[in-house]
Amino acid sequence: MENDLVRQRRRKLEEWASQGHPRYPYAYADRTPVSRVREAAARLEPQGVDRSRHFRVAGRLSLLRRVGRNTFAPLRDASGVIQIHFQSESMGTEDYDRITGLLDGGDIVGVEGFASRSRTGEPSLLASSLELLSKALLPPPEKWHGIKDPEVRMRKRHVDLFTSEEALQRFAARSALTQALRMELARREFLEVETPVLGRVASGAAARPFLSRYHYLDEDFRLRISLELPLKRLLVGGFERVFEIGKVFRNEDMDSMHSPEFTLLELYWAYVDYEDVRKLVEDLLHHLSIRAQEILPGERTDTLVQSFTPPFRQVDFGEALERESGIPGILDLPVEELRALARKYGARITDTTPAGTCLDKLFGHFVEPKLMEPTFVYDHPASTTPLAKAHRSKPGRVERHELYYRGMELTNAYSELNDPEDQEQRFRTQAEAQGNEDTTYAYDADFVEALRYGMPPAGGLGIGLDRLWMILLGSESIKDVILFPPTRSK
RNA sequence: GGGUCCGUAGCUCAGUCCGGUAGAGCAAGCGGCUCUUAACCGCUUGGUCCAGGGUUCGAAUCCCUGCGGGCCCGCCA
Numbered sequence: 126m127e128n129d130l131v132r133q134r135r136r137k138l139e140e141w142a143s144q145g146h147p148r149y150p151y152a153y154a155d156r157t158p159v160s161r162v163r164e165a166a167a168r169l170e171p172q173g174v175d176r177s178r179h180f181r182v183a184g185r186l187s188l189l190r191r192v193g194r195n196t197f198a199p200l201r202d203a204s205g206v207i208q209i210h211f212q213s214e215s216m217g218t219e220d221y222d223r224i225t226g227l228l229d230g231g232d233i234v235g236v237e238g239f240a241s242r243s244r245t246g247e248p249s250l251l252a253s254s255l256e257l258l259s260k261a262l263l264p265p266p267e268k269w270h271g272i273k274d275p276e277v278r279m280r281k282r283h284v285d286l287f288t289s290e291e292a293l294q295r296f297a298a299r300s301a302l303t304q305a306l307r308m309e310l311a312r313r314e315f316l317e318v319e320t321p322v323l324g325r326v327a328s329g330a331a332a333r334p335f336l337s338r339y340h341y342l343d344e345d346f347r348l349r350i351s352l353e354l355p356l357k358r359l360l361v362g363g364f365e366r367v368f369e370i371g372k373v374f375r376n377e378d379m380d381s382m383h384s385p386e387f388t389l390l391e392l393y394w395a396y397v398d399y400e401d402v403r404k405l406v407e408d409l410l411h412h413l414s415i416r417a418q419e420i421l422p423g424e425r426t427d428t429l430v431q432s433f434t435p436p437f438r439q440v441d442f443g444e445a446l447e448r449e450s451g452i453p454g455i456l457d458l459p460v461e462e463l464r465a466l467a468r469k470y471g472a473r474i475t476d477t478t479p480a481g482t483c484l485d486k487l488f489g490h491f492v493e494p495k496l497m498e499p500t501f502v503y504d505h506p507a508s509t510t511p512l513a514k515a516h517r518s519k520p521g522r523v524e525r526h527e528l529y530y531r532g533m534e535l536t537n538a539y540s541e542l543n544d545p546e547d548q549e550q551r552f553r554t555q556a557e558a559q560g561n562e563d564t565t566y567a568y569d570a571d572f573v574e575a576l577r578y579g580m581p582p583a584g585g586l587g588i589g590l591d592r593l594w595m596i597l598l599g600s601e602s603i604k605d606v607i608l609f610p611p612t613r614s615k
Numbered sequence: 616g617g618g619u620c621c622g623u624a625g626c627u628c629a630g631u632c633c634g635g636u637a638g639a640g641c642a643a644g645c646g647g648c649u650c651u652u653a654a655c656c657g658c659u660u661g662g663u664c665c666a667g668g669g670u671u672c673g674a675a676u677c678c679c680u681g682c683g684g685g686c687c688c689g690c691c692a
Contacts, residue, residue: 375691
């Protein structure tokens with residue numbers, strides 16, 4: 126019974142305290158990363174002990190092997206693992222029994238001792254004294270299998286992390302990649318900014334927002350679904366290169382590629398168009414794939430670097446859709462026919478669904494699954510994209526590209542619409558087409574007004590970072606790259 | 616939202632088809648062993664079989680409902 130296990134561990138903690146030790150000490154000074162001690166130990170002969178220098182290390186004990194009058198226990202800190210060797214002979218029988226008798230797998234301890242090597246050559250720290258820094262009252266999972274249940278791994282990510290080296294490395298790698306992205310953008314003189322999460326309208330994308338209550342302002346607010354509109358207002362204000370990395374919230378279902386709360390990068394770059402942004406996307410992804418290769422060397426990342434070596438393939442939205450659907454002129458079909466077609470292929474379509482939505486569905490059905498290698502899809506129908514600028518030479522299209530990889534959308538970019546009258550009209554068309562504010566691009570009056578002051582021509586880019594990290598880290602599910610994915614209450 | 620599979624000890628899992636006293640390994644406790652590497656050997660403890668209802672002399676097992684999760688499909692840029 127769990128209570129038994131906990132009771133035993135609690136009893137050991139009390140016994141330790143009764144010997145005059147603090148239950149939960151405040152710090153452990155002068156410690157050395159275990160990787161450093163390991164290096165020192167590795168230089169010794171088997172069974173050698175270097176008594177010229179004391180080391181102090183701290184970390185979590187994973188399991189205890191008691192062999193006669195010796196106890197061996199791997200201790201892990203952020204730098205790695207080293208075996209702690211408790212030896213009756215060198216500690217004294219009394220201390221040895223007292224200390225090893227009170228330890229359990231999972232305890233966080235500080236140990237002082239000498240670098241040494243065991244008879245079998247394992248680099249070790251021969252313990253001379255120990256401080257219990259934090260008792261593990263709950264037992265860790267089984268040492269060999271760890272936690273298998275994906276539900277428990279998400280709900281108790283802290284346990285997943287200290288149990289699974291792979292999980293710890295994956296999230297450390299995510300952090301390193303985020304940092305690499307920030308540094309690369311800084312190098313290109315993009316300024317990082319933060320804009321509000323809570324707003325009166327959630328626009329810039331078509332998704333159902335989360336609702337909240339702003340008591341100070343006595344108004345209902347929404348959580349942002351994109352970063353786009355406030356960032357473009359910064360272009361109006363005079364920023365020429367800005368980006369934001371932040372959470373956005375879409376009140377939709379979750380699956381292996383979607384999370385209701387996800388991390389988005391959006392970037393805006395004045396005086397360039399979507400062609401310049403395409404080159405930036407190629408460079409960024411190539412750069413990040415190389416970083417992934419450095420962090421996680423192996424065949425998988427070698428292949429990634431190859432795949433993400435520019436130039437990437439490009440296909441015209443209309444040409445691709447015509448070719449794969451076998452329907453010439455599909456972009457120009459009347460909306461009724463598009464609805465019927467989209468229905469035929471399983472999409473949920475109403476009598477008011479706009480043409481753009483139908484074309485998106487058909488594209489998703491016919492083309493997306495075939496885009497395995499990095500491929501830019503460009504020049505979408507105008508009706509799909511109300512924030513992009515009309516194409517300079519293709520009527521009915523906008524200047525936009527999305528990068529697909531393994532059938533998944535990774536990036537999305539436009540030549541940004543900066544004509545306030547056109548923008549206002551596009552918002553209105555959206556609102557009329559669906560009549561449902563929650564699943565269409567919401568009209569943002571402040572944004573339209575901002576455009577009337579003049580926004581420079583600009584290229585913009587959005588990247589769903591969780592997906593990008595999935596690709597670069599080799600994860601099959603978005604939940605594997607999100608530390609604490611949302612879960613239902615139990 | 617639809618389909619499908621799963622939920623048994625702290626952890627990993629048998630047992631369910633074909634109803635009959637709740638099982639193993641790890642962890643834990645006791646004992647043994649002075650160099651182990653998932654240490655080993657002996658003994659022991661540990662259960663809301665996800666929850667509720669039904670069928671039955673008897674349910675972990677069969678049926679229904681609910682909850683949680685995985686996968687596939689649908690939906691959402």
